[in-house]
Amino acid sequence: MALGWLLCPQLWTAWLLLTSLSSAFYIPGYSVNRYNDNDPIPLLVNKIFSDHTQLQYAYYDLPFVCPPSGKKHGGSPFGSGERVSLNLGEILRGDRIMTSDFELAMGKNVECQSLCTREVGRKDVKWGRQLIKDGYVAEWIADNLPGATTFVTVDRSRKYYATGFKLGSREYSPVDGKLRYFINNHFTIVIRWRSLPEGGKVVVGFEVFPKSISANDRLENGCPKQVHADQDALEFLIPQNTALLREKYPGSSYLPEDDDELDDGATLKIPYTYSVYFKEDNKVDWANRWDLYFSNPEESSMTHWLAILNSLTISGVLGVVVFVIWNRTVQGDVKGRGDGAMEGKLRSKLASRQAEHKREGVLDQGDVERDADLEDEELEDVSGWKLLHADVFRVPAYSGLLAPLIGSGMQLLFMVSGLLILSCMGVLNPSFRGGFVSVGMGLFVFAGLFSGYFSGRLYKTFGGIGWRKNTLITAFLFPGLTFSLMFILNLFVWAQASSTAIPFGTLVSLIALWLLIQVPLVYIGSWLGFARATPWEHPTKTSSIPRQVPEQPWYLRSTQLALLSGLVPFAVLFIELLFVFKNMWLDKSGYYYVFGFLSAVSTILLITVSEVTIIATYSQLCAEVYSLAPLYTQRQLTTGQNYQWWWQSFITGGSSATWIFVYCIWYYISKLHITGFVSSLLFFSYSFIACAVYGLLTGTVGFLTAYAFVRRIYT
Structure with missing residues (x-):
């Protein structure tokens, strides 16, 4: 019954239709925050992350940013630097959300506001330069929206967001050709809002535009005289003390540019400022404000439909094979379940017929050949998988x-x-x-x-x-x-x-x-x-003496059969894996949102795993194999007669996990730019855990499918 439901095309078609049309929307009105003019909007700081490494850091753990002052803002009972209560998922994904000293009030523009002036030493500057080199971006949160960097398509037809903003930038000096690093120390915050019919305003966008501004030519409050004009950037560098270096390396013609052990007390002062602007945007509904964070959904939808078409094609071909197998076994089973007793009866019947012909004196060579052909034809129904009825449900090792x-x-x-x-x-x-x-x-x-x-x-x-x-x-x-x-x-x-x-x-x-x-x-x-x-x-009884398993051909041996079978589910999942990996590893600032397509592909994947396992199990039980047993005889056509299908069905169902892990290795080498031993260790460890979970899940599906199939054909 379970297998029949699994192979029912009407049920799967309806499910695929529903899942392919669904998407990861969120319920309108869920956690809507309405603001009136001058109402405070808390700005929270979270963490920094990079696409080139798996290591994240809490924003306030950085030694070169403004530390929290502990002051209360906007009537909040909590001062800056207070940790926000996080759920288990946020903690496991590395979030460290805390309140900040940024003051935002609905509708109130701020041309420039000083935050602090931070002094940093050589070691802190060196670490900050490394973070900039690795492409780290910072994530802030306002009204549950992550601060985003804005991008526009080439034809300016669409704007989209990338979560976070860069800590700094780097460029080659036109004078000496050396790489220079600049720290972003001014932030232009843009809050996009729209009015609600029932009153109040809602936030539909949160953008952060960072900028590096030199510490020179500033007002008394620490703000630049011209915030939005082109100015010199603040280089993230403390020049080396040449005199101390010569004392430390006397007589050396080479003086290192970075010496961690050189502690001359030199510091770099970084003034931090910010601006706030509110802009009305009636083109974006509150319920759709996350759409800008989804990169190119129109273009990627074609990829997802291609993945579904590819999956349906493979699954359909396998479905035809399973249908043929089903007809050969279950539908042909009306002739009777073959066992040793039936085989003996047929042989006794043929022996009696030949004895009768011999007594009548009409037995000749033609009669013997016809009886032999008749014997082969009648014994065909009790050969192959039917001969294993006394061993097929033997408890596995x-x-x-x-x-x-x-x-x-x-x-x-x-x-x-x-x-x-x-x-x-x-x-x-x-x-x-x-x-x-x-x-x-x-x-x-x-x-x-x-x-x-x-x-x-x-x-x-x-x-x-x-x-x-x-x-x-x-x-x-x-x-x-x-x-x-x-x-x-x-x-x-x-x-x-x-x-x-x-x-x-x-x-x-x-x-x-x-x-x-x-x-x-x-x-x-x-x-x-x-x-x-x-x-x-179980429909059949198990004999006390196990049947000897004949030598299997190379393609039916455990390892080869598993690897070959695993290629088919991997082919079903391959196209969707490109999109999943891109969002997980290549673009951490993106969000995976097409769960409808993923559900459809996953459903087809489970069907394919079931079909592949049925075909592999049937091949084990009655695959046709040519043997050369005695050298002086001709090749004989026998059957595989391998009843050890329990573990093999589990391994076959989960074998595509091996190919997915191989794909992870290829993706790491050809697509990613992960640096550092720990980051690489995390990547391969996480990939291994994910593949193990996938293999355990699909292996279970394969085992249950094979179990239902074997029980049904031997009933």
């Missing part, structure tokens, strides 16, 4: 490991399905910062019930008796390995003082969430699956 893996796969399948559904419904959207990770974590913990139930019931089907041991393996295997790897990575990130590191308190909370909530849920589910539910019954 390491069944105590397979059951927990299937349980964890069901847990991940529930989590991913819930995330895609909620994203398509608009519940998870960019305005819900950190919501995707937070809700995903909650779904994963709750799905411990499903993990324990399926693991316990499958373990009971395998004949296991130590269900508590199985429960512990299910509850600790996948989460434990993942947490251990994340903890080791966290040690490397901690050493870099990056906000990407998970705080110790959050680690304790995650452990408590795992041990105090998920583990009990897995235990309850396992008890229901083992003690309360009946094991799945």
Whole structure:
């Protein structure tokens, strides 16, 4: 029944139609902040990040920016520098949101306002120059919108946003050809708003235009005399003390430009100022204000439709193959399930017929040949996969490991399905910062019930008796390995003082969430699956002596079969992977928003995995193989007769994860410009975890599909 639903084209067509037309919208009126004139608009500072590294840093941890003064602004009970309460997803993605000293009031333009003058030493300047070199950008937040840099298309037909603004810039000096670094120390903040019919104003855009202005020629309040005029930039450099260098390196003809150990007390003063302007914009609705952050949705939609067309083509071809297999097995099964008894009856019948012909004296060589042909024709129905009826449901090796893996796969399948559904419904959207990770974590913990139930019931089907041991393996295997790897990575990130590191308190909370909530849920589910539910019954009995598995051809051996089968689902997912990787690694300031297309491709992917697993399993059971057993005989056509399909179906279903990881390596080499050992370690570790999750999920789908298929054909 489950397999029939899986292959039902009407249901899948309806689902694909709905998911392809859906998008990651957010519900109008959700968390709308209305402002009147002169109402304060809090500006929050978050972090800095770069597309060239995986390390992020809290904005106020930078030694060359204005530190918070602690003063209260706009009637807020909190002073600047107070940490904003974050959800679990925000913490895990490296957010460190804090209040600031920027004063914004609805409709009140500010030509120039001094923020502070910061003095920095040589080491701080050197680190800041490195951050500018790595292309770091800062993220501020106003009315839950990230401050953005504005870009316009070549034909000026469309404006779009890139989250964050650059810390500084660099250029080659026309005098000596050396690379010079400049720090952005003036920020022009533009708030775009529109009026509501029911009264009040809403923010529909938040833009930041940074600029580097020299510390010379300023007013008493610290503001430049001409803020928006072309001026000399502030070079981010403390000139080296030549006299001290000559004393440190006497007689040397080379004097290093950067010497960290040279401490002469020299500092660089950086005056920070900002301007605020409010502009009315009636072209953008509040419900669509995030659209500008989505890069080229019109152009990318063609890519997504191409991905769906490619996926449907591959899945359709495989569907025809599965349909042919289904007709050959299930529909042809009306002739009777072949077993040894039926084979013996046929041979006895043929022997009796030949004996009768011999008694009548009419048996000749033609009769023998006709009887032999008749025997081959009648035995065809009891050969191949039907001969394995006494071994096909034999308990596989390491069944105590397979059951927990299937349980964890069901847990991940529930989590991913819930995330895609909620994203398509608009519940998870960019305005819900950190919501995707937070809700995903909650779904994963709750799905411990499903993990324990399926693991316990499958373990009971395998004949296991130590269900508590199985429960512990299910509850600790996948989460434990993942947490251990994340903890080791966290040690490397901690050493870099990056906000990407998970705080110790959050680690304790995650452990408590795992041990105090998920583990009990897995235990309850396992008890229901083992003690309360009946094991799945198999249509045939297993013999006491296992059948010998003949030598398999190269393409049906475990490794080769898995790699070849994994290419097909990877081909289905390949085009959509280009878009996903671009948003995840190449452009961190972008937002992934086409969850409708992703759901459609994911649905087709699961269908393809099911089809590939059915074909691979059927090939194992009855693939035609030529053997040369005795050298003096001719080649004989036999069947694969490999009944060890349990683990193979799981490996086949998840084998495309191997190709995705190979694609990650290629993407790292050819597309990314990640620098540093820690950043590279994070990239490959995160890629490995993602591929492991994907492989576990699709492997579970492949196993359940093969299980349903084998049960059905042997019924």
